[in-house]
Amino acid sequence: MGRQPCCDKVGLKKGPWTAEEDKKLINFILSNGQCCWRAVPKLSGLLRCGKSCRLRWTNYLRPDLKRGLLSDYEEKMVIDLHAQLGNRWSKIASHLPGRTDNEIKNHWNTHIKKKLRKMGIDPLTHKPLPTPPTDRDQPQQEQPQEDQQPPLPSLTCKISEVAVGQNSEIETSFESSITEEAKHKEKEEDINIEGPFDSLMDVNNGFCTDDIPLIEPHEINLLPPCTTAPSISSTTTTSSSSTSSSSSASSSSSSYSSSNNNILEDLDLLPNFDSWQSDLSNSLVFWDDDDFISTFDLWINGGDSDRNLSSTVDDHPPPTQ
DNA sequence: AACCCTCTCAACCGCATAAGC
DNA sequence: AGCTTATGCGGTTGAGAGGGT
Numbered sequence: 001m002g003r004q005p006c007c008d009k010v011g012l013k014k015g016p017w018t019a020e021e022d023k024k025l026i027n028f029i030l031s032n033g034q035c036c037w038r039a040v041p042k043l044s045g046l047l048r049c050g051k052s053c054r055l056r057w058t059n060y061l062r063p064d065l066k067r068g069l070l071s072d073y074e075e076k077m078v079i080d081l082h083a084q085l086g087n088r089w090s091k092i093a094s095h096l097p098g099r100t101d102n103e104i105k106n107h108w109n110t111h112i113k114k115k116l117r118k119m120g121i122d123p124l125t126h127k128p129l130p131t132p133p134t135d136r137d138q139p140q141q142e143q144p145q146e147d148q149q150p151p152l153p154s155l156t157c158k159i160s161e162v163a164v165g166q167n168s169e170i171e172t173s174f175e176s177s178i179t180e181e182a183k184h185k186e187k188e189e190d191i192n193i194e195g196p197f198d199s200l201m202d203v204n205n206g207f208c209t210d211d212i213p214l215i216e217p218h219e220i221n222l223l224p225p226c227t228t229a230p231s232i233s234s235t236t237t238t239s240s241s242s243t244s245s246s247s248s249a250s251s252s253s254s255s256y257s258s259s260n261n262n263i264l265e266d267l268d269l270l271p272n273f274d275s276w277q278s279d280l281s282n283s284l285v286f287w288d289d290d291d292f293i294s295t296f297d298l299w300i301n302g303g304d305s306d307r308n309l310s311s312t313v314d315d316h317p318p319p320t321q
Numbered sequence: 322a323a324c325c326c327t328c329t330c331a332a333c334c335g336c337a338t339a340a341g342c
Numbered sequence: 343a344g345c346t347t348a349t350g351c352g353g354t355t356g357a358g359a360g361g362g363t
Contacts, residue, residue: 014332014333015331015332015333016331016332017331017332051333052332052333055331055332055333056331056332059331059332060331060332102330102331102332103330106329106330106331107329107330109329109330110328110329110330111329
């Protein structure tokens, strides 16, 4: 006998999540932690599969998520990482704090792929396309290639430079070199991932702001005005200035969810942080993810979202803009 | 204003692997 | 050790938004 089944799929709801469901899920996770997803639907009163709950949480509700378009810098990272790791989106996402594999995958498929093709680079192999695409034959030539062509043995073109640098002043000296051998290494540690980004950081000095959604500091409001009292930041790390993003809880007609970074605000779920803090300290014991806890702490403390996140989660020096 | 087309992205599906029994 | 389930991951889909005509 093995484990109990995750859920009997009879009568389970599917499709877009409602605000009510999100509230339930958030409430449950905040008070119980991410202990076991199988139990979440039952205990939280959701008519969802545990898998669906996990997905909703990790891809949308998690407080440490960045939202909005990927910056040039992040795009570069994705391209470089993809050259080394292929479609291992979760690995790629792990190097981009606040980004999910789903988000990166979507961005790759909708933006980066096109961009690369436009620049004459095969998004699959990261090698220059054999023939410069013309208006007429582009669709017929490229599509089959991408679907059928296996990864080429050696890749030495300057992907990020060609792909992204074309439109920006940033020159990167990073050369994305990869060999067949390296590409097929089973273990991630065999692949030198950190190197390129150190150099990128050096050259770029952190994020490029070109494509970053324009959020002015005064617009960042992670805490509601009434709760920005210093008492909140009692726990661990230094509480950075509690500037706040009061981006509207606007939403599309079909979904209340928006690009608002603060989902709880959307849901009118911002708790009393004073009591919450103690609740969390209890519930977070179920989180065995230190990064998450520290991120959560930052979030609660009104951290300077991106910088703090990247420095906290990824242990990178905070990029200067 | 209405229709059509394209694009985006949240969510689902199925498979692989990890882990419990 | 082997079976069964949980979890994680990547591929795919489909609804809705937005732009063009």
